[in-house]
């Protein structure tokens with residue numbers, strides 16, 4: 001059994017609590033939904049597969065995986081945040097999806113070895129205090145010849161807001177495990193004994209009707225902790241600077257803002 005030290009346990013509790021609060025308004029103009037579908041496509045989920053989605057959040061990866069495996073397959077998810085798990089299971093019931101999520105720590109998966117044909121993790125590994133352990137667990141529960149798919153942000157969906165906050169000295173400290181370099185993601189997959197490792201950077205452009213839509217969207221991501229820390233005067237200054245910065249993406253019907261994900265795959 002993995003021993004969880006006090007500071008790691010409290011960091012995990014903080015992550016679970018902050019993502020739980022995000023659950024009702026989670027996703028940013030469909031960024032997570034888009035890259036969730038792409039991760040399922042690049043890893044090659046087929047009808048009949050048994051799929052595990054690690055750090056499921058609101059099901060951006062889980063729901064497209066569940067659709068692909070069909071009635072003969074099985075897709076389930078795990079997440080540390082009870083709020084995410086509750087909201088995603090409620091949505092699964094509403095949509096008639098058989099997919100379900102359980103509260104579980106990615107670093108201590110409560111599944112037997114080789115239980116799945118595909119293991120996926122969308123934008124989750126950056127939050128694991130022990131990333132090597134997280135990758136080792138994904139490898140352990142994957143059957144021989146099964147495939148893993150892991151995504152991280154190269155340039156996150158709210159990159160421009162992050163840049164404005166940094167310039168103004170108002171940003172919160174960066175998340176220590178943030179992975180923006182293909183080589184870093186690739187090395188973690190290789191170190192966990194995956195073969196045929198491939199990491200691709202993919203960009204997609206997302207439309208935000210206006211600044212308020214962009215701002216609301218950003219509050220539905222990890223960027224919320226930065227936004228909520230601003231007082232009214234700071235918030236007004238940030239919004240003015242953001243308007244200037246987003247001008248480069250402005251068209252008649254809104255802002256067309258790019259985001260780039262790293263999509264990593266490997267074979268067990």
Ligand SMILES: C[S@@+](CC[C@H](N)C(=O)[O-])C[C@H]1O[C@@H](n2cnc3c(N)ncnc32)[C@H](O)[C@@H]1O
Nearest residue numbers: 019032055056057060079080081105106122127
């Ligand atoms: C940015 S969200 C991504 C959610 C989803 N996979 C997606 O692509 O939209 C990150 C998720 O990782 C979960 N998470 C963070 N640390 C975790 C851990 N140690 N075990 C399981 N889930 C974790 C959070 O609760 C959150 O739901």
